[in-house]
Structure formats: C-alpha cells, structure tokens
Amino acid sequence: MADIAGLLFPFFGLIFIGYLAGRITRQPAEAMGWLNTFIIYAALPALFFKLVAKTPIDQLARMDFVGLSLLATYTVFTLLFLIGYFIRRNSFADATIQSFAGSYGNIGYMGPGLALLAFGERAAVPVALIVCLENAMHFITAPALMAVAGGDKRSPLRLSGDVARKVLTHPFILSVLVGFLAAFIGWHPPQPVQQLVDYLAQSAAPCALFAMGVTLALRPLKRVPVEISYIVPAKLILHPFLAYLALSSFGSFDPIWVATAVLLAALPTATNVFVIGQQYRVWQERASATILVSTVLSVFTVSLVLYVIRAMSV
Numbered sequence: 001m002a003d004i005a006g007l008l009f010p011f012f013g014l015i016f017i018g019y020l021a022g023r024i025t026r027q028p029a030e031a032m033g034w035l036n037t038f039i040i041y042a043a044l045p046a047l048f049f050k051l052v053a054k055t056p057i058d059q060l061a062r063m064d065f066v067g068l069s070l071l072a073t074y075t076v077f078t079l080l081f082l083i084g085y086f087i088r089r090n091s092f093a094d095a096t097i098q099s100f101a102g103s104y105g106n107i108g109y110m111g112p113g114l115a116l117l118a119f120g121e122r123a124a125v126p127v128a129l130i131v132c133l134e135n136a137m138h139f140i141t142a143p144a145l146m147a148v149a150g151g152d153k154r155s156p157l158r159l160s161g162d163v164a165r166k167v168l169t170h171p172f173i174l175s176v177l178v179g180f181l182a183a184f185i186g187w188h189p190p191q192p193v194q195q196l197v198d199y200l201a202q203s204a205a206p207c208a209l210f211a212m213g214v215t216l217a218l219r220p221l222k223r224v225p226v227e228i229s230y231i232v233p234a235k236l237i238l239h240p241f242l243a244y245l246a247l248s249s250f251g252s253f254d255p256i257w258v259a260t261a262v263l264l265a266a267l268p269t270a271t272n273v274f275v276i277g278q279q280y281r282v283w284q285e286r287a288s289a290t291i292l293v294s295t296v297l298s299v300f301t302v303s304l305v306l307y308v309i310r311a312m313s314v
Contacts, residue, residue, distance in 0.1 A: 004306045011114055012299050014206055018213020029218050032211060039109070039208050045175030046200030047112055048132070051124035052179025053187075059125050060180055066133045068251055069261045072242040073134060076234055077103040077141075083230065093149040096142070097283040098227055100276060101290045102234040104138055105267035107131050108172065109212050113205025114267075115260050118306060126260040132176045136167045142276050151280040215271055216292055224293070225286040232269075232294045236301040240266035259309045266305040268294035 052060065080102040084095035105111075111131055115123040143163050146152040152159060167173060181187075189197060243265035247258045269291045277287040 001303070001307055004303050004310070007117060007306070008114075008299070008303055011110075011117060011205075011209065014209035015213040015216070015295070018210035018215075019217045020213075021210070022214035022217025027214075032214060032218075035207060035211050039204065039211060041171045043200050043204035043207055044108065044112070045171045046197045047204040048128050048172060048175040049179040049182070050197050050201045051112075051121075052128050052176050053182035053189075055125050055179075055183055057180075057183050060129070060183060062125075062129065062253075062257075064251055065126065065247070065253055065257060065261070066129050068246040069130050069243060069265070070134060070137060072239065072246045072261075072265060073103050074137075075242055076239045079238075080231060080234055084227065088227070091149070091282075093146060093151050093280060093282040096145045096149060097273065097277045097280075097287055098231060100138070100142065100273045101227075101269050101283075101287055101294075102231040103239060104270045104273050105235065105239070105264060106212070106270040106295075107134060107264050107267060108270070108272075109208040110267050111264045113209065114302075115263055116205075118263060119256050119260055122254070122256045123260040126257040127264070128176055128179070130261060130264055132173050135170070136173055138272070139163065139167050139170070146280050146282075151282060212271065212295075216295060219274070219288040219292065221289050221292050223285045224289050227286070228290055228293055231290055232297060235269055235294055236266060236298055240305055255313060259313070262309065263302070263305060266298070266302050268298040 077099045081095050081099040084090045084098045085092060088095075090098065108131055112127050115127045140163055143152055143159060147154070147156075147159055154162065182189075188194070240262045244258065244262045247253055247261055269287075271291055274284065274287045274291055277284040
C-alpha cells in the first residue's frame with residue numbers, strides 16, 4: 001500500500017497545491033481562463049495525439065472495449081436517474097444532473113496522467129478511446145435530455161446541429177482523429193514538430209491537476225445535498241465495480257486495458273457536471289458540492305482501487 005501512496009502523492013499533491021493557491025491568492029475565476037484554454041486546446045490534445053499516433057491501427061479499432069465501458073457508465077447513470085426521478089421525486093432536469101454527477105468522471109483532467117503514471121504507456125490507447133468517446137457520448141446525452149426536460153429551447157434541428165458541431169470540433173476528439181490518421185498512414189512528425197508535441201504533452205497532467213485544484217478552491221462547499229449519500233458511492237465504488245464486471249465478463253482484453261477502464265471509472269465527478277448545471281441553471285451549487293466531496297474521498301477510494309488491481313494481478 002505504501003508504493004500506491006507514493007504513486008498517488010504527486011498526483012493529488014498537485015491538486016492540493018492548486019487548491020491552496022486558489023484559497024491564498026484569491027484570484028477571480030476569470031483568471032483561470034487562459035490556463036484552461038491551454039490545457040483543453042493545446043496540452044491534452046497534444047498528449048492524445050502523441051499516444052494514438054504511435055499505436056497499431058488494429059488496437060485503435062476496439063469499439064467493443066469502448067462499448068462495454070459506456071455500458072457500465074450508463075448503467076450507473078440510469079440507476080441514479082430512476083432513483084432521483086421516481087423515488088426522490090426530483091424534476092427531470094435535476095435527476096439528469098444528479099445522474100451525470102454519479103457517472104461522469106473527471107477522465108479528461110485526471111485520467112491520462114493517473115493511468116499513465118500507474119500502468120505506463122500500455123494504458124495510452126484505452127485512455128484515449130475512453131476519454132474521447134465517452135465525452136462525445138456525454139456531449140450528446142446532456143442537451144438531448146435537457147431538451148426533453150424543457151431546459152433547452154432550441155429547435156430539434158438546431159439542437160442536433162449544435163451537438164454535432166460540438167462533438168466534431170472538440171479538441172480532444174479532433175486530436176484523436178488526427179492521431180488515428182497518422183497511425184493509419186504511418187506518418188511521423190518532423191523532429192521539431194515532435195519536440196513541440198512532447199513539450200505540450202508533458203505539461204498536460206501538471207497543468208490540468210493544478211487547474212482542478214484551483215477550481216475546487218473557487219467553489220467552496222456551501223450546500224451538501226442529501227443525494228450525495230448515494231451519488232458519491234455510486235461514482236467512486238459502484239462505477240468501477242460495474243466497469244470491471246462488464247469488461248471481464250463480456251470481452252477478451254489486455255488486463256492493462258481492463259485495469260485502465262476500472263481506474264478511470266473510479267475517478268471523482270467531473271467539473272463538467274457543474275458546467276452543465278450552470279448552463280441550464282439546474283442543481284448548480286449541489287453539483288459543485290458533489291465534485292468537491294467526491295474528489296476529497298477519491299484520495300482513499302482510488303488508492304483502494306489501485307491496491308485491489310495490483311493484488312489481483314499478482
């Protein structure tokens with residue numbers, strides 16, 4: 001267990017440093033704008049391109065892997081929606097955001113750095129596939145359900161067009177598609193270009209984790225919803241368990257791929273859940289509280305997941 005603690009210390013340490021910086025310097029939230037732009041439009045896309053471009057094309061076509069990972073994610077989503085809407089009697093919109101809070105993990109900012117740190121380069125492809133295709137699925141699901149809830153007033157044609165544009169132009173997805181193409185044709189960037197890509201990729205995890213810590217500091221815990229009592233365990237415990245169950249029962253995958261999917265499923269609630277709630281003015285403060293609580297508790301649950309993975313691989 002000590003080696004796992006040592007593995008996670010720099011990872012969560014960067015989040016904590018960002019949190020301290022946010023609490024001490026008290027910069028406005030707008031000050032994070034350019035750092036987030038760098039992370040989303042430069043650093044993480046460079047990392048995804050680098051990982052995908054040097055991967056054999058047959059490994060990149062494992063849509064069965066992504067499908068089973070999504071099955072686990074949306075099983076949790078559906079369960080939480082049913083609890084929120086039918087048992088807790090929340091509105092359709094509230095139940096939707098609650099379901100995202102329990103199934104949409106922080107796979108973009110936390111996933112690549114942690115998986116590569118824990119499992120090495122062999123985790124590169126499953127990370128890229130899950131991050132890009134799961135995010136794409138969430139980008140489609142959120143506006144579709146909010147349209148049903150009445151929170152999105154766009155016409156069906158405009159809504160579908162906006163969703164398609166958002167998915168197809170997202171930097172993560174574009175970088176993976178370019179990486180696919182590079183892997184398919186066997187193209188290798190010139191040395192100066194490759195060096196730039198390497199510099200950007202190396203900055204992705206530290207910048208993303210620091211930014212996440214600052215973001216948590218700027219959204220202090222004001223209101224703890226009762227729903228946290230089952231949403232957070234669903235995200236941190238049930239989701240990785242279902243990911244393991246689905247991928248080990250219905251597919252034949254490299255154990256590192258299964259371990260990577262389980263680790264990504266164990267990550268805390270994504271900050272994008274707050275963004276979605278803010279966009280539709282639904283469950284905003286409580287989404288922020290869920291992100292903070294799940295992130296703090298994930299220090300222990302992610303450690304436990306890694307310990308179980310290592311124990312099972314011995």
